[in-house]
Amino acid sequence: MLLEAPNWTFDGQALILNGDGRLWTLSLADRSLSEVPLTGVPALNNDHVLAPDGETIFLSADDGHIYRAPLAGGRGTRITDDDGCFHFLHGVSPDGEHLAYVGIEGGDFTRPGRLMTTASDGGAAATVDVGPGHCDGPEYSPDGTWLYLNTESFTMVPGHAQLGRVRPAAVSSSSS
Known part of the structure; x- marks a missing residue:
């Protein structure tokens, strides 16, 4: 099985991975791999982020x-x-x-692709203008005031993505 997109758990004891459309935990203590049992979530791609x-x-x-979804497993809920x-x-x-x-x-x-933001509990999405080129990989700065990403909007040569940073768009939660 191809395992992708590792994320460390916050305690540093395990990696969270995607494989075969499912979520997995790799324990570093005993090198065991176990599926995170999720319900209500279709097959996954390799994009996941710990809250x-x-x-x-x-x-x-x-x-x-x-x-x-709960990281320990359980029922997932759709946000978008x-x-x-x-x-x-x-x-x-x-x-x-x-x-x-x-x-x-x-x-x-x-x-x-367009850079988008949304409340983590759902609601309307907001588009962040980063120009006409494809963008990918948006990540928040540690203080949350910037989004860092790669984009082809800052170059005239196709396939030469550049790093950029922009302010996140304001979004409101579905519960407000």
Whole structure:
């Protein structure tokens, strides 16, 4: 099985991985691999981010949506709306209240991805303008005031992505 996208648990005792559309924990103490039993979440792609609480994980699924689930396993809940985009998660704000992702309109991978943010408990998404080129990998700065990403918007040569930083867009939660 191909295991991808390792994230350390906050205690440094394990890695969280994707493999075969499922989530796995690799214990470093005994080198055992165990599936994180999730329900209500379709097969996963390799995008996942641990929430700052260390008990929750945000996941991108093959259905194009982002989900939240307990890191120990259990029922996941969908966060993103049916807005015509595929949602590829990359970052969670330090306070755990916002997510940054790349939206691919209509699942058309010939079109550039757009930088998007949303509240981590759902609600309307906001687009962050980073220019016309494809962007990927948005991550919040440790203080949450910036999003760092790679983008082709700052170059005239296709395939030569540059690093950039922008302010996150303001979003509101579905519970407010």
